[in-house]
Every structure is written in C-alpha cells, then in structure tokens.
Amino acid sequence: MKLITEGAEASIFLDKDRIVKKRHKKSYRIKELDEKLRLFRTKREAKIMEKLRTIGVAVPKLISVKEKDTTIAMEYVNGKKVRDVLNNSNCAEIIEKIGIMVAMMHNNNIIHGDLTTSNMIKNSNKIYFVDFGLGFFSDKTEDKAVDLHLLKQALNSSHSKISDKCFAAVVKGYMKDNSDSSEVMKRLEKVENRGKYKGKKK
Ligand SMILES: Nc1ncnc2c1ncn2[C@@H]1O[C@H](COP(=O)(O)OP(=O)(O)O)[C@@H](O)[C@H]1O
Ligand SMILES: [Mg+2]
The missing domain is CATH 1.10.510.10 (Transferase(Phosphotransferase) domain 1)
Known part of the structure; x- marks a missing residue:
C-alpha cells in the first residue's frame, strides 16, 4: 500500500486498483468522542456513496467498510x-x-x-x-x-x-x-x- 495523500481527516492509500481511506485518531479530541465521530463519518460516507451510485451520480465504487478500523476501500478513480x-x-x-x-x-x-x-x-x-x-x-x-x-x-x-x-x-x-x-x-x-x-x- 502506498500513501498518496494525508488529509485533515484521513490517510489515503493506493493499493493496486483500490483506494483505502483510513480515518485516523485525533489526539486533540476526547477519545470517546473521536471514536464515535470517526465511526459515524466512515459509515455515513459509505452510505452516501452507495445511495449516489444508485441514482447515477459518478462516485467510486464501494468495495468494503471496516468499521473497527474506520476504513473504507473503494475503486481508484484514475484522473x-x-x-x-x-x-x-x-x-x-x-x-x-x-x-x-x-x-x-x-x-x-x-x-x-x-x-x-x-x-x-x-x-x-x-x-x-x-x-x-x-x-x-x-x-x-x-x-x-x-x-x-x-x-x-x-x-x-x-x-x-x-x-x-x-x-x-x-x-x-x-x-x-x-x-x-x-x-x-x-x-x-x-x-x-x-x-x-x-x-x-x-
Ligand atoms: N477513489 C479515489 N480515487 C482517486 N483518488 C481519490 C479517491 N478518493 C480520494 N482520492 C484522492 O485523495 C484526496 C483526499 O481524499 P478525501 O476523501 O477527499 O479525504 P479528506 O477527507 O482527507 O479530504 C482527494 O482529494 C483525491 O485527490
Ligand atoms: Mg477531501
């Protein structure tokens, strides 16, 4: 896996033809709140991606969601x-x-x-x-x-x-x-x- 960008919320890795987005810990947030927020945003992101695909908005295809690691794997968009x-x-x-x-x-x-x-x-x-x-x-x-x-x-x-x-x-x-x-x-x-x-x- 190759790190391609480190955003404010997450690290983005390229793993063959897929993107792995991992939301990392934020030490300035209270631990419990941080965990809740990362889990919520991970689930929300996956849910919206799936919904948008069904209505024909171009979004990367969702491959998997690992709630425990607050990680989403999706199709890599070459562009x-x-x-x-x-x-x-x-x-x-x-x-x-x-x-x-x-x-x-x-x-x-x-x-x-x-x-x-x-x-x-x-x-x-x-x-x-x-x-x-x-x-x-x-x-x-x-x-x-x-x-x-x-x-x-x-x-x-x-x-x-x-x-x-x-x-x-x-x-x-x-x-x-x-x-x-x-x-x-x-x-x-x-x-x-x-x-x-x-x-x-x-
Ligand atoms: N599926 C994807 N295919 C190609 N590039 C991607 C994909 N997902 C994210 N990226 C790249 O990684 C950057 C950061 O991803 P993003 O989901 O916007 O995270 P952040 O919350 O850190 O902004 C995007 O601006 C884009 O350049
Ligand atoms: Mg972004």
Whole structure:
C-alpha cells in the first residue's frame, strides 16, 4: 500500500486498483468522542456513496467498510482533481456538469457537505465526487443553499480569477435538472446576505 495523500481527516492509500481511506485518531479530541465521530463519518460516507451510485451520480465504487478500523476501500478513480485542471477554457463545461450532478444529489435530498474542487476528480469526460464524511440527508432548501454557498466560496478561494464564470456555470447546470432550484437560488441569496451582514458586524 502506498500513501498518496494525508488529509485533515484521513490517510489515503493506493493499493493496486483500490483506494483505502483510513480515518485516523485525533489526539486533540476526547477519545470517546473521536471514536464515535470517526465511526459515524466512515459509515455515513459509505452510505452516501452507495445511495449516489444508485441514482447515477459518478462516485467510486464501494468495495468494503471496516468499521473497527474506520476504513473504507473503494475503486481508484484514475484522473486529476478538478482543482488542478480547471481553467478558463474548460470551466464552463466541467462546472456545468458539476451543477447537474449537485442538482441530482439535492433532488434525492443528499447534501454533500464539502463541495470543493479537491473533492471532485476528472476522469476523461466524467466528474467523480468523493469525500462524503460530512454529507447528510435533508430535504431543506436551506441545507441545499448552504451546500451551493460552500461551493461558491471554494471557487472563490481556489479559482479566484474565473470564479464568477464558474459559478454561473454551476447555476446553469443546477437549474437544468432540479425541481426546486428557483427556491434554492432565492435562499442562496439570503444565505449570502446573512454572510455579508455577519462580516460587517465583526
Ligand atoms: N477513489 C479515489 N480515487 C482517486 N483518488 C481519490 C479517491 N478518493 C480520494 N482520492 C484522492 O485523495 C484526496 C483526499 O481524499 P478525501 O476523501 O477527499 O479525504 P479528506 O477527507 O482527507 O479530504 C482527494 O482529494 C483525491 O485527490
Ligand atoms: Mg477531501
């Protein structure tokens, strides 16, 4: 097994054609809480991955879940992080696809919880989503709007020069296939205004 990346929450190993994601101990957390959290997020991640596969969102195929070791094994997606490939000429196309897939998740009341371009992998013409440990199930417009807001913030911070163009593409994709997209977009405005207000008061 070869360590390919050490994230904030987990170590990611490549083992032949599979990825092994192991959530490691966090010594700054109380032991019992740490164990509960890691187990919860491991189970949650596996559950959401399985659900998304059934609705046709591209996610790595789940191979096994070892609750005792808070470890998930999944298919290796051969590709690059969207974060590393996104540019001015491909963003409209790539991001519109992402918008369509986020709408599919939201239509099924699945909130990703960490929509950044590091959690998306581009493999030929498909965009795969990973990292569902913060995901949850919700039909609330507010939760969907906050999910999009986080994506917008991620685009602003990682792709600042093209973020407006990118977010317009997210919205274009999202509006194509979401039954309550106008409500979510309206709510997004509120979420953003709330953010601005908070910022001013500080
Ligand atoms: N199934 C996979 N195939 C290929 N690369 C992956 C896979 N899962 C994760 N990665 C890579 O590992 C990185 C970290 O994985 P991630 O699940 O996002 O963990 P973290 O919680 O540490 O962010 C991802 O950004 C991606 O580059
Ligand atoms: Mg991640």
